[in-house]
Every structure is written in structure tokens, then in C-alpha cells.
């Protein structure tokens with residue numbers, strides 16, 4: 432955590448963020464946006480502290496609960512434990528922010544030994560998720576390694592828009608402005624920043640030269656690898672992170688359909704498209720994967736990306752609340768949806784065309800199992816090697832048939848992708 436002066440007002444803001452987040456009824460980032468909207472007086476560093484501290488509690492909730500006592504894990508108590516046991520703040524640093532009684536508890540907390548933890552508690556995962564990962568063949572050590580990497584904050588990755596500028600030009604400009612950045616190790620258009628500067632009003636952001644996008648997400652676009660003049664479908668386009676990359680790789684030629692069932696998400700793509708300089712994108716809200724519009728395009732599309740709705744467990748560095756919001760029931764619903772969307776999207780692909788199935792999940796149930804089942808019932812599709820497709824674009828990433836990105840190995844969010852080609 433930061434060296435910012437801890438005041439009671441600042442802790443109250445973290446407390447109200449946690450009160451909104453901990454029932455897990457709404458996404459944590461939506462709660463945080465509301466707190467910031469209601470308190471426009473908060474500066475960039477203060478916002479950073481509130482966000483980091485509240486997310487820190489979500490990341491390590493099970494560990495922190497161990498210090499609170501049964502049924503006494505209130506947002507305020509979890510926060511205090513986090514300040515003492517995770518941020519290692521002492522009574523003097525907290526003196527102005529806490530009551531006398533709380534300061535006494537701080538002294539007690541400091542003195543407590545490390546608690547005994549089960550595997551799920553040490554991983555700070557719910558029990559069902561730990562069991563699922565073990566059942567899918569991961570060892571307890573792997574589960575812990577995965578958990579540790581997912582329980583860290585993510586760096587800020589950007590993607591340069593090749594329609595507007597080059598990575599070198601952006602790096603040079605950032606250097607001149609004192610923004611520390613370097614090229615991402617794999618993604619040819621990616622930049623990784625050392626800090627989290629406020630970029631929303633930066634001229635390069637406003638003129639569409641840069642977008643925020645995790646390096647892993649960028650690599651999925653390079654698996655689709657659309658060419659100039661092609662017909663391409665981004666089946667689950669959402670707010671269009673990948674649409675923008677695909678459109679740029681097509682140099683704004685051909686036709687790129689951005690479908691989604693969520694009007695609200697597609698609406699977020701509109702201003703991004705306006706900034707991007709792309710004119711080949713056609714957005715359409717579809718009623719479901721069986722929409723009539725999709726049927727009309729059957730067999731006509733060169734490349735289809737299915738960036739499927741998923742548990743999002745690969746993005747826990749950015750969305751730590753997801754591990755507490757998902758359940759075995761929501762997983763079962765998602766896998767049924769994923770299979771249905773992949774089957775429907777596959778009908779669009781023309782002979783010789785490419786279908787990319789991707790998720791930001793770490794669970795085999797949402798990844799390999801979906802692809803294996805699909806291939807069993809669609810003998811006209813064959814797998815293509817992700818490693819080879821990336822290598823052919825000069826992206827040196829040791830990968831086999833499927834793409835499996837993991838934070839502790841690749842420094843990206845967790846992603847999975849399989850590339851399928853229609854043979855007949």
C-alpha cells in the first residue's frame with residue numbers, strides 16, 4: 432500500500448466501498464465508481480488508496496477473517512486487519528485515524544501469530560473453486576501458485592492503435608512526459624506501465640492512439656489475425672476491447688460485425704470506435720445466439736471470435752470480487768451457455784475459415800472441455816496450433832495447441848483460447 436497519510440476520512444471511504452462490495456450483489460468496480468462519483472473531492476492518490484485497500488480486502492478475505500473471530504468480520508474490522516497484517520501499518524501511523532479502542536486492537540493484532548490455514552484459506556479461494564481446480568488435475572502447490580499470482584494487483588497495459596501511431600512514438604512521448612513504460616514482452620502493440628497514471632484525459636487516449644487492454648487480451652486478437660478485406664465477426668463483442676484491435680489489424684477494410692446480447696455493453700463501444708478512426712465496424716445487439724441476423728450470415732464469414740461469457744477467474748487481479756460472486760451453479764449455467772454460443776457461432780464460419788474460442792477463465796470446464804465436446808459433435812472443424820499462429824506473426828511465446836496464459840508465467844491475466852478451422 433502507499434505512503435499516503437492515513438486519515439479517518441480516508442478510511443471511511445474505504446469502509447463505505449467495502450460495505451457496498453462485501454454483500455457481492457454488484458460488481459466491485461461499479462461500487463467503487465459510485466463512491467468516487469459521490470466524492471469528487473478525492474484526488475488521484477486518495478482514490479488509488481481507497482481502491483487498492485478495498486481490493487486488498489477482497490483479495491485476502493479468508494485470511495483476514497481468521498483474525499476477526501466467528502461472525503465478526505465486519506467491513507471495518509476486515510479493513511483494520513488488512514492495514515495491520517497486510518500493509519504492516521503500526522499504531523503510530525494509524526493514530527489519527529482510529530479510536531482508542533481500535534488502536535488497542537491494532538496492538539493485539541500485531542502480536543498474533545500467523546494462523547493455521549487450509550489450502551482454500553491459504554489460496555484465499557472459496558472451497559468449491561479449490562476443489563474444482565484439484566478435481567481438474569492441479570496439484571495443491573499449483574493451486575497456491577496460481578492463487579498467489581491472482582491475488583496481486585495487475586499492471587496497467589495499453590495497446591497502441593496502429594491506425595494512428597506506433598509503439599515507438601508512444602514510448603518516446605511517455606518518456607518525455609515522465610511516464611515510465613516499456614514494450615510488452617509478447618504483444619506487438621502492447622505497452623506496460625510501471626505505475627497507474629490517470630490517462631483518461633491524456634491526449635493520446637482522447638485521440639484514439641492508445642487503449643487500455645491487457646496483453647493477454649491483445650494476444651487473442653493476434654490468434655484471430657484477420658486480414659484486409661475479410662468478413663469478420665466478434666460474436667461477444669461487449670465494450671469492444673477486441674473489436675478495436677481486430678478492426679485495426681484489418682486496417683479498417685472489409686467488414687467487422689460486433690455482436691452482443693447486451694445493448695448497454697455495446698453502447699460503451701461507440702465512443703471508443705469514434706476515437707479509433709475505424710469505419711469498418713458494424714455493431715448489432717442480438718436477441719440471443721440464435722438471432723435471425725446471424726442465420727443470414729451462415730457460412731459467409733472468414734474469421735469468428737467467440738470471446739465467451741465466462742467466470743472471469745483469470746482476471747482476479749483486476750476483479751477480485753469474482754471469486755466470491757461465482758458459484759458451482761453459476762459455473763454450470765456458464766458452461767451450458769458457452770457450448771450453445773460456440774455451436775451457434777460456428778455456423779457463420781465459411782469453409783477454410785477460422786473460429787477462435789476464448790475465455791478469461793482458468794477452469795478446464797469452461798475451456799478445454801467446451802472445445803473437446805464441440806469438436807466431437809462438429810467433425811468438420813479441426814484444431815490449429817496457437818503457438819504456430821503466433822510464431823508466424825513473430826510472437827515468440829512457447830505455446831502448444833491451445834493458448835493458456837497465466838499471470839505467474841506470462842505476466843498477463845489468465846486466458847485460454849483454441850483456434851479451430853472449418854474443413855468442409
Ligand SMILES: C[S@@+](CC[C@H](N)C(=O)[O-])C[C@H]1O[C@@H](n2cnc3c(N)ncnc32)[C@H](O)[C@@H]1O
Nearest residue numbers: 667668669671672673691692693720738739740
Ligand atoms: C468476455 S465478455 C466480452 C468482452 C469483449 N470481447 C472485450 O474484449 O471487451 C463476454 C460478452 O458476451 C456477451 N454475451 C453473453 N451471452 C451472449 C450471447 N448469447 N451471444 C452473444 N454475446 C453474449 C456478454 O454480454 C459479454 O459482453
